Amino acid sequence: ILRDLFHTDCNAVLKALQPIFQEQGMTETVHNWEDHGYLVTYIKKNGSFANLRIHPHGLVLVDLQSYNDHMKGREEVDQLLNKVEERMKELFHGNIKRVKRLPAILRGGVIDRYWPTADGRLVEYDIDEVVYDEDSPFQNIKILHSKQFGNILILSGDVNLAESDLAYTQAIMGSGKEDYTGKEVLILGGGDGGILSSNIDQMVIDGCKKHMRKTCGDVLDNLKGECYQVLIEDCIPVLKRYAKEGRMFDYVINDLTAVPISTSPEEDSTWEFLRLILDLSMKVLKQDGKYFTQGNCINLTDALTLYEEQLSRLYCPVEFSKETVCVPSYMELYP
């Protein structure tokens, strides 16, 4: 950012920077808006190009785009940007408010490293391998390897859980304050096997059983063990059946989905679904039973407040408390 540029200043910036791109043997196309400054496009024979956008209020943007060969490309890019920075500092005698370079964005590669947060922020993960990528009848299932987080389960584009995320599993189980010995526990969702799971999507279980063993251990190898059973079906009819049979649990752990992001609980079917699950869960929960579930990104305050309001609208009165944890792979705090 510079101070306000008048038309003559815009032109001075253009004149100062032109030689840098021309030296590269780039072909120039200048568009002059008069009242909105300049857009200059520089095209190279090898298919790469640069945009130079000069705004009259003082913002100068340089975007470089090239295909492949990016390590070599990066050095060239750095040299070019160094020259731009130098020339600008000369022109304005060092009087520049901010100079910022952003890391290159890699698009169209085999590995996609960009998985935005729940509140829509751009985050680049250190993904180095696509471990699993399949479409089930319900969703796209990806397991990607991150150098620091281990394998990460991504369902239809949403980061679900990584092998690093024991903190998530611990929190949704009551942060070590519960004694589950001899207790009846019903877990909804959680196809990653982090807790133990009843899930509708066999393919998630198949993928996780093979590639997320740090999370699920061997619990998914057999759907029935001495003290657990994994049901791969819609949990609503199961809950209804249990309620009808009068089967009661000490704990219900709902790991199905995060609090919906939408803030129209009356219209949105995810909210409807959530209330139904909550009501049914309360029906199969013993008098002093506990219900654990996840919230969502701490920044989605409206959605989280709405969720708390839903709790006061259940058919039976409930008490609740909340806790916020840092789930490493989510790149955000999570209540």
Add this chain to the structure above:
Amino acid sequence: ILRDLFHTDCNAVLKALQPIFQEQGMTETVHNWEDHGYLVTYIKKNGSFANLRIHPHGLVLVDLQSYNDHMKGREEVDQLLNKVEERMKELFHGNIKRVKRLPAILRGGVIDRYWPTADGRLVEYDIDEVVYDEDSPFQNIKILHSKQFGNILILSGDVNLAESDLAYTQAIMGSGKEDYTGKEVLILGGGDGGILSSNIDQMVIDGCKKHMRKTCGDVLDNLKGECYQVLIEDCIPVLKRYAKEGRMFDYVINDLTAVPISTSPEEDSTWEFLRLILDLSMKVLKQDGKYFTQGNCINLTDALTLYEEQLSRLYCPVEFSKETVCVPSYMELYP
């Protein structure tokens, strides 16, 4: 990404997408590389523009850039991208490998939300306020407010510590396994006051004392308390003086700097500095004393290995162990 496009296919993509941009009243400039596909620039009267890059191997990129008024702009952008996606799916009968939209990048605003990780990945923080922004004789000092992490201290562009990062302070103090009662503790660096500090930059202390109170409490209000003293000076002469005087400590906590990223320890002065600090610290440490320090982003494996090698080259033999923690605001795991 599409399957391989021949020249005619590139042209078909161009012909299919052209009307979408032309409907917007945008002025078109087409560059045809023949062997590298097309770059088409669309310019709008209001100063915004779009780049359409069609690669012959099947990657089609659409970049949209506009100034200000970004909420209104976003809706328009979504509509335009929906049309592009539709048209492409029609053209290739749904046979498209991947469709991806990235969140908009905001540049040149009062608030800069992009602070890359130590291993160079692009990360957008939820910054909503610039709390403090000053240049000291040593560095640029920024304290930015994040909705989820609280105030974040950023020194010369590097995320240093946020109010959410008690985990960092706990880890560098030995994760609660040490009893500091009645012990002599020397803390190097840490101008944020998270531990307690001897720092060279008065302005960091002034900024933190006012804006990072969740981290430092009141320890920075007075540089000398009943059981602590804050020295604002270069720690090397202080360490040398203590070594000469024979003053010994139970603990030395080095919070000066992360392990250098460069992997040429013989040439890089940061490594030199690190070895000097290590050697001097060992000299003021009691026989059974402990030295705590931070590593760096877990992905910088080469640098971390080099650091361990340095430890074996000290003038006295040392034993060491390491621990990895999740520091919320760093967006990466940190040993």
